[in-house]
Amino acid sequence: MFRLExxxxxxxxxxxxxxxxxxxxxxxxxxxxIALAGAGVLESYGVMFTASLGDxxxxxxxxxxxxxxxxxxxxxxxxxxxxxxxxxxxxxxLAGAVASCFxxxxxxxxxxxxxxxxxxxxxxxxxxxxxxxxLRVRFKVDDVVSSLLLNSVIYYALMALIEGxxxxxxxxxxxxxxxxxxxxxxxxxxGTRLHLGVVVALIAAPLIWFLIARTTLGFRIRVTxxxxxxxxxxxxxxxxxxxxxxxxxxxxAGLAGVGEVGGVHFQVMSDISPGYGYSGIVVAMLARLNxxxxxxxxIFLAAVMTGAEAMSRATGVPAFLSDVIxxxxxxxxxxxxxxxxxxxxxxxxxx
Amino acid sequence: xxxxxxxxxxxxxSFGAVKANEAVDLSVAPGEILGxxxxxxxxxxxxxxxxxxxxxxxxxxxxxxxxxxxxxxSADALAAxxxxxHQHFHLAPRLTVLENLLIGIxxxxxxxxxxxxxxxLAEISRQYGLTLDPDLPVSALSVGEQQxxxxxxxxxxxxxxxxxxxxxxxxxPSEVDGLFSAxxxxxxxxxxxxxxxxxxxxxxxxxxxxxxxxxxxxAGRVDDPANTTSAAMAELMCGHEIVPPARGPSTPxxxxxxLAGISTSGHSGTALRHISLAxxxxxxxxxxxxxxxxxxxLAEVISGMRSPDAGQMTIAGTRVTRFSPREVQALGxxxxxxxxxxxxxxxxxxxxxxxxxxxxxxxxxxxxxxxxPDAIRAFAEEQIKAFDIRCPGPMVRAGALSxxxxxxxLLARELAFDPKVLVVSQPTRxxxxxxxxxxxxxxxxxxxxxxGIIVIGEDLxxxxxxxxxxxxxxxxxxxxxxxxxxxxxxxxGLLMTGAEGRA
Ligand SMILES: Nc1ncnc2c1ncn2[C@@H]1O[C@H](COP(=O)(O)OP(=O)(O)OP(=O)(O)O)[C@@H](O)[C@H]1O
Ligand SMILES: [Mg+2]
Numbered sequence: 043m044f045r046l047e048x049x050x051x052x053x054x055x056x057x058x059x060x061x062x063x064x065x066x067x068x069x070x071x072x073x074x075x076i077a078l079a080g081a082g083v084l085e086s087y088g089v090m091f092t093a094s095l096g097d098x099x100x101x102x103x104x105x106x107x108x109x110x111x112x113x114x115x116x117x118x119x120x121x122x123x124x125x126x127x128x129x130x131x132x133x134x135x136l137a138g139a140v141a142s143c144f145x146x147x148x149x150x151x152x153x154x155x156x157x158x159x160x161x162x163x164x165x166x167x168x169x170x171x172x173x174x175x176x177l178r179v180r181f182k183v184d185d186v187v188s189s190l191l192l193n194s195v196i197y198y199a200l201m202a203l204i205e206g207x208x209x210x211x212x213x214x215x216x217x218x219x220x221x222x223x224x225x226x227x228x229x230x231x232x233g234t235r236l237h238l239g240v241v242v243a244l245i246a247a248p249l250i251w252f253l254i255a256r257t258t259l260g261f262r263i264r265v266t267x268x269x270x271x272x273x274x275x276x277x278x279x280x281x282x283x284x285x286x287x288x289x290x291x292x293x294x295a296g297l298a299g300v301g302e303v304g305g306v307h308f309q310v311m312s313d314i315s316p317g318y319g320y321s322g323i324v325v326a327m328l329a330r331l332n333x334x335x336x337x338x339x340x341i342f343l344a345a346v347m348t349g350a351e352a353m354s355r356a357t358g359v360p361a362f363l364s365d366v367i368x369x370x371x372x373x374x375x376x377x378x379x380x381x382x383x384x385x386x387x388x389x390x391x392x393x
Numbered sequence: 394x395x396x397x398x399x400x401x402x403x404x405x406x407s408f409g410a411v412k413a414n415e416a417v418d419l420s421v422a423p424g425e426i427l428g429x430x431x432x433x434x435x436x437x438x439x440x441x442x443x444x445x446x447x448x449x450x451x452x453x454x455x456x457x458x459x460x461x462x463x464x465x466x467s468a469d470a471l472a473a474x475x476x477x478x479h480q481h482f483h484l485a486p487r488l489t490v491l492e493n494l495l496i497g498i499x500x501x502x503x504x505x506x507x508x509x510x511x512x513x514l515a516e517i518s519r520q521y522g523l524t525l526d527p528d529l530p531v532s533a534l535s536v537g538e539q540q541x542x543x544x545x546x547x548x549x550x551x552x553x554x555x556x557x558x559x560x561x562x563x564x565x566p567s568e569v570d571g572l573f574s575a576x577x578x579x580x581x582x583x584x585x586x587x588x589x590x591x592x593x594x595x596x597x598x599x600x601x602x603x604x605x606x607x608x609x610x611x612a613g614r615v616d617d618p619a620n621t622t623s624a625a626m627a628e629l630m631c632g633h634e635i636v637p638p639a640r641g642p643s644t645p646x647x648x649x650x651x652l653a654g655i656s657t658s659g660h661s662g663t664a665l666r667h668i669s670l671a672x673x674x675x676x677x678x679x680x681x682x683x684x685x686x687x688x689x690x691l692a693e694v695i696s697g698m699r700s701p702d703a704g705q706m707t708i709a710g711t712r713v714t715r716f717s718p719r720e721v722q723a724l725g726x727x728x729x730x731x732x733x734x735x736x737x738x739x740x741x742x743x744x745x746x747x748x749x750x751x752x753x754x755x756x757x758x759x760x761x762x763x764x765x766p767d768a769i770r771a772f773a774e775e776q777i778k779a780f781d782i783r784c785p786g787p788m789v790r791a792g793a794l795s796x797x798x799x800x801x802x803l804l805a806r807e808l809a810f811d812p813k814v815l816v817v818s819q820p821t822r823x824x825x826x827x828x829x830x831x832x833x834x835x836x837x838x839x840x841x842x843x844x845g846i847i848v849i850g851e852d853l854x855x856x857x858x859x860x861x862x863x864x865x866x867x868x869x870x871x872x873x874x875x876x877x878x879x880x881x882x883x884x885x886g887l888l889m890t891g892a893e894g895r896a
Binding site: 256257258260262264265269271272274275276277 | 759
């Protein structure tokens with residue numbers, strides 16, 4: 043017989059071991075589905091690996107995909123640290139994309155355009171995140187529900203925009219006009235899509251880590267998340283901290299949208315995000331809300347996404363497997379997190 | 394003595410390097426009330442958790458009615474007739490008393506057996522004098538009633554041995570009497586009881602026999618607690634004598650804290666009604682009263698957690714305008730909250746974080762929005778040494794510390810900045826005599842340095858030892874103030890029930 047027992051402390055190596063364990067469990071569980079689809083398990087995972095991380099081009103493609111998830115992962119990690127349950131990174135990303143596309147279409151010198159796109163996108167994301175945070179602080183509205191529902195509101199607003207005023211009158215496609223060429227983010231390696239935004243994402247992670255670990259705002263975010271009552275007693279303005287966290291979180295999610303517009307699509311269309319906002323939740327959980335862990339976690343999910351497409355082409359396993367892997371990884375991680383608070387003990391053997 | 398109902402033999406249980414229990418023997422006979430004593434961290438709760446099946450012991454065995462029992466879960470324990478009332482209750486607040494009793498008890502064909510439950514509750518109430526309204530939701534019960542429900546719950550499930558872990562720590566003195574008479578009647582009817590408390594006078598009044606733990610081992614047993622002095626028991630617990638602190642004469646200075654006509658509305662708890670009081674430098678003022686008479690609101694107003702609707706407050710001569718924690722702190726007020734775990738500390742973060750929390754924005758711990766991690770660590774290490782806080786280090790989770798050490802940490806964080814006034818609620822609740830003694834000494838030292846101190850508490854003995862004056866709260870008012878030379882438990886008791894008018 044086994045049973046769970048409360049632990050008093052969590053060993054440091056768990057931070058690394060748990061996500062790896064979760065990923066291993068996920069791949070084992072999902073191999074059943076691959077077999078069910080009639081393909082070889084090792085062969086399929088082999089194709090996934092080669093296609094996503096097998097050569098330098100594949101790696102750049104995976105990084106390009108990881109970039110938005112690094113931003114949304116950071117957005118969620120920051121929010122969850124303060125126990126601001128921001129499930130709205132998807133909507134904040136879309137808002138950021140629309141705002142940056144709007145700015146990018148205005149003719150001006152390239153560097154200035156890119157800067158303003160980032161500012162506008164971050165501001166738009168922050169504004170969207172402020173809605174559920176304000177509702178919670180002012181009226182005690184549940185932030186999970188309000189931030190989640192807001193995603194649909196933003197999505198349909200975007201659809202209305204590209205089906206209406208932004209619609210391409212020439213082709214009739216529901217897509218926005220493209221941004222100016224000069225506003226396209228520079229590509230860093232010739233022949234790839236590795237754009238400036240990816241580097242910004244990679245730099246953002248340690249910056250956010252620093253903010254959480256080493257600044258008074260980060261301290262207040264941590265304390266507020268862990269125990270709002272003690273925070274208030276200690277003189278922290280809990281409401282103000284929650285609003286600041288929401289602004290920061292929304293801005294990060296907005297930047298995910300900026301990168302997609304400026305570096306990948308150069309315009310806005312209905313499927314500009316294949317759920318990067320939701321993937322950010324998986325990323326943040328795999329990273330155990332540690333901003334530094336967000337980078338490898340996002341790269342893992344990006345590799346699964348790029349790999350799944352190639353696998354589907356090569357072996358006929360539907361690319362939906364990528365979604366299954368993501369979902370399973372989240373569940374596996376949530377179960378694995380149990381082991382940070384509990385240990386398994388064999389009982390009965392002693393007596 | 395009859396054969397023991399429960400016998401624990403050679404119980405050993407370690408948490409990592411900490412040996413919480415080592416070769417502990419303990420037995421309880423039917424009809425016996427056994428006291429379990431020991432300093433904070435001696436291993437009392439751990440031992441009881443082993444008996445209740447929450448922890449598997451590393452070694453040792455448990456015998457129930459002479460037969461070896463395998464208890465690996467609370468369900469096993471209940472089946473063996475062992476019930477436990479934890480210090481933190483395990484009740485469903487939205488459900489009624491009866492529903493809480495029936496949780497997990499299968500009725501006929503999957504339905505809840507309401508009539509049967511009511512009958513059984515009535516029987517238990519009659520038998521032991523434990524009355525409860527079956528239809529009240531738990532959230533409407535007082536702490537004392539919730540505890541009664543926990544006891545009834547155990548009896549409902551057929552407990553023949555009842556473990557009570559520091560049951561009196563959460564009770565007002567008047568409620569303690571009710572609990573004791575119920576426990577006595579249970580024992581008279583053949584139930585075994587294990588009673589844990591740090592209050593030796595309670596132990597002497599209630600128990601038939603005591604087992605004393607020290608550092609996880611049995612340090613000794615007391616066969617006749619009623620005729621053993623508290624001092625002797627304390628020595629057994631700590632391994633050395635405990636002398637009560639002596640409060641020398643003081644020469645109070647100017648007022649450091651004044652309240653004038655402070656009133657609050659009563660939407661949460663008892664409202665304050667025109668509270669006026671003053672504390673002078675170098676003086677300890679006690680606030681006594683049955684809990685629920687406005688003490689919490691008073692502490693909240695003084696510590697800046699709540700704005701009064703009317704009235705004025707000054708700290709060191711400056712009028713408080715915004716009633717925020719930051720403002721009162723900046724004016725020189727130190728505070729120790731009633732509930733150290735939920736209000737004082739952040740249990741999941743490093744101890745050092747809790748120790749600097751109220752002053753994180755000051756130049757000592759941050760500059761231009763950046764933390765000074767080295768300064769924070771150094772400060773915590775310094776205080777850990779100065780206050781002899783027993784813990785692995787400043788980076789340990791605060792929640793891992795024992796109650797006494799947490800209290801020392803909170804005291805350290807306030808005293809480090811030389812407050813002009815100190816407001817503390819229930820400063821020694823749950824602390825062993827040694828730790829309580831330490832806290833008292835610190836208060837007296839602060840008093841000697843000219844700090845004005847307000848001690849809000851229910852333990853009259855403690856207030857009488859510590860305070861120069863004692864004010865009694867009754868229904869949100871100050872019912873009277875006595876100089877401690879004139880104060881006796883009896884006179885204070887009268888004021889506390891509202892019987893005596895303004896003194
Ligand atoms: N789950 C746990 N993990 C690690 N150490 C623990 C755990 N529970 C208790 N300890 C340690 O075991 C020792 C005994 O703790 P225990 O809670 O049994 O003491 P206690 O006698 O009940 O003290 P108190 O009077 O403060 O309630 C302490 O050193 C404590 O820190
Ligand atoms: Mg205990």
